[in-house]
Amino acid sequence: MINKKIxxxxxxxxxxxxxxxxxxxxxxxYLEVVGFAINAYDAKQKLPILKPxxxxxxxxxxxxxxxxxxxxxxxKNPIPVILVSSLNLNVFEALSAGAxxxxxxxxxxxTTDNRTFLxxxxxxxxIASRAKxxxxxxxxxxxxxxxxxxxxxxxxxxxxxxxIAIGASTGGTEATLAVLKQLPADCPGIVITQHMxxxxxxxxxxRLNRICAMExxxxxxxxxxxxxxxLIAPGNLQMKVVHIGSLYTVSCFAGEKVSGHTPSVDVLxxxxxxxxxxxxxxxxxxxxGRDGADGLLKMRNSGAYTIGQNKETCVVYGMPMxxxxxxxxxxxxxxxxxxxxxKSYLVK
Numbered sequence: 001m002i003n004k005k006i007x008x009x010x011x012x013x014x015x016x017x018x019x020x021x022x023x024x025x026x027x028x029x030y031l032e033v034v035g036f037a038i039n040a041y042d043a044k045q046k047l048p049i050l051k052p053x054x055x056x057x058x059x060x061x062x063x064x065x066x067x068x069x070x071x072x073x074x075x076k077n078p079i080p081v082i083l084v085s086s087l088n089l090n091v092f093e094a095l096s097a098g099a100x101x102x103x104x105x106x107x108x109x110x111t112t113d114n115r116t117f118l119x120x121x122x123x124x125x126x127i128a129s130r131a132k133x134x135x136x137x138x139x140x141x142x143x144x145x146x147x148x149x150x151x152x153x154x155x156x157x158x159x160x161x162x163x164i165a166i167g168a169s170t171g172g173t174e175a176t177l178a179v180l181k182q183l184p185a186d187c188p189g190i191v192i193t194q195h196m197x198x199x200x201x202x203x204x205x206x207r208l209n210r211i212c213a214m215e216x217x218x219x220x221x222x223x224x225x226x227x228x229x230x231l232i233a234p235g236n237l238q239m240k241v242v243h244i245g246s247l248y249t250v251s252c253f254a255g256e257k258v259s260g261h262t263p264s265v266d267v268l269x270x271x272x273x274x275x276x277x278x279x280x281x282x283x284x285x286x287x288x289g290r291d292g293a294d295g296l297l298k299m300r301n302s303g304a305y306t307i308g309q310n311k312e313t314c315v316v317y318g319m320p321m322x323x324x325x326x327x328x329x330x331x332x333x334x335x336x337x338x339x340x341x342x343k344s345y346l347v348k
Contacts, residue, residue, distance in 0.1 A: 005032040006129045009052035011043045012036070012084065013061045017105075021056060021084075024118040031125060040064035047077060054128045056121065059085040059094070059102075067094040074098035078135050080128035082121065091200070092207050095173050098135050100128040100315065104197045127170055127288045131315050134171070150184045150213055151343045159346050161279045162188040163225055163241065163248060165272045165299075167265030169195040169287025171315025175335055176285060177208060180230060182339035185213040188281075188346075190230035191241060191250060193268045195261050195287065198235035205232045221252040233263035240271035248275065259291035265319070269295025278303030281345070283338060284329070286314040290322040297328030305345050306330045307338055 008031055012018040018036055026033045035050045037043035039061050047055070059066035067089075070081055074097055083102035085091045091102045103121045106113035153159045164187075168176050172194050180190070196204060201218050208216040208230070219231035219239055225248040233239035238255040241248055258264035265284070269292055272280045282299040284292045286309055300306045308320035308329035313336070323329050333341045 005030055006125060007032050007034045007051070007053045008125060009034060009043065009046065009050055009055045010036040011038075011040070011055060011061075011066075012058040013039050014058070017058070020114065020118070021121070025056075025122060025125070028122055031122065040066070040069040043069070044073075047073075047079070052079065054080045054082065054125050056082045056084055056125065057099075058105075059083050059089050059091060067091070067097075070094040070099050071097040074133065075135055078133035080131050080133055082124050082128050084121070090203055090207075092173060092204060096177075098133050100124075100131045100133065101170050102200075104200070124170075127316060130288075131170060134174070134315060150182050151339045152184050153187065153343060153346055155186075156347065158348075159188055160227070162281055162346060163272070163276050163279060164188055164190045164281045164283065164342070165241070165268055166190060166192045166283045166285065167268060167287075167292040167295075167319070168193075168285035169261075169265075169289065169291065169316070169319060171286035173204060175309065175313075175315070177211065178335050179283065179285075179338050180208055180212045180214070180216065182336075183212070183214060183342075186228050187214050187230075189225035189227055189248070190214075191219070191225060191233075191239065191268060191272075192230060193233040193239060193263045193265045193292075195263070195265075195291070196235050198237075201232050201235040208232075219250050219252055221250070223250050225249060233268065236262055238267045239263050240267060241275045242271070243275040259294075260289065261291050265292030266295040268292075269299050272304065273298040273302040276302075276304070280304035281342065282306045283309075283342075284320045284323050285309045285335070286316055287319040288316045289318050292319050293322035293326060293328055296323045297326055300328050300330060307341055308332045309338070310334050 081099040106117040205218040216230040240251045311317040
């Protein structure tokens with residue numbers, strides 16, 4: 001239950017879109033729109049005066065765009081930011097700089113899209129108000145971060161037969177990257193469900209593929225799970241792991257929301273329990289709610305090894321907290337230590 005209203009600053013250069021956001025958010029009993037800004041420069045002036053709990057930020061604005069604004073803002077003023085972006089804009093730089101989440105901007109002419117967008121935005125504002133804004137030491141100092149040294153895995157039977165499943169939501173784009181970029185090119189096959197809209201999952205996979213040693217791509221129905229490859233569930237589709245003979249593949253399909261999401265972490269983890277069993281590893285990262293918690297418990301009960309991100313390093317300690325509380329987690333770990341925990345398990 002929300003005891004006091006969440007104070008929101010709306011930043012958007014479009015009069016029509018700004019009015020749409022202000023009218024809807026102001027109508028929610030748990031939100032208070034304390035003001036608006038027409039661009040990043042206007043927002044800079046108003047933030048110290050209005051002191052909002054959360055800021056919604058248009059990405060595409062004249063002058064200083066939303067991505068560059070976040071890069072400048074967060075190290076000095078770590079306020080929770082929800083980005084509002086069209087599909088053709090890459091928001092991941094801003095998420096890397098500390099923005100909490102993003103929502104895909106709808107076509108104003110389509111009423112159903114508007115309604116879904118506004119409901120999603122309001123929900124994410126609530127989540128953002130409870131989120132921990134992560135600012136890296138490199139960002140705070142204005143320095144470039146040092147690339148971590150990847151862990152290495154010996155070529156054992158356990159490594160060869162293991163499949164790793166990762167689930168994440170709010171804060172998960174950077175958390176998943178933090179894990180993957182420490183893994184070697186010959187890592188066991190990985191399947192990933194990250195709560196993200198259709199279209200953005202492909203851009204996200206491409207970004208990870210540029211940074212990580214292993215190959216990363218958006219999954220397609222029938223893709224084989226194999227060593228050195230990470231497959232990301234496409235937005236708006238469910239993804240399962242399927243065992244066919246000696247092979248493991250993914251099934252990507254249109255389906256109802258499960259645990260409130262498409263794709264759903266529970267769908268992925270439940271399929272891991274059924275198809276992979278004790279050869280599976282489940283990793284549940286930051287996110288609001290409980291998606292993935294029941295699935296992780298099912299994986300553990302099937303003999304899989306399960307890891308939950310700890311509270312201190314989560315943007316939102318929700319999904320891994322529930323999993324831990326119901327007994328689904330074999331071990332909790334700080335985010336940057338998860339690859340080492342994984343190695344310790346695989347080399348036993």
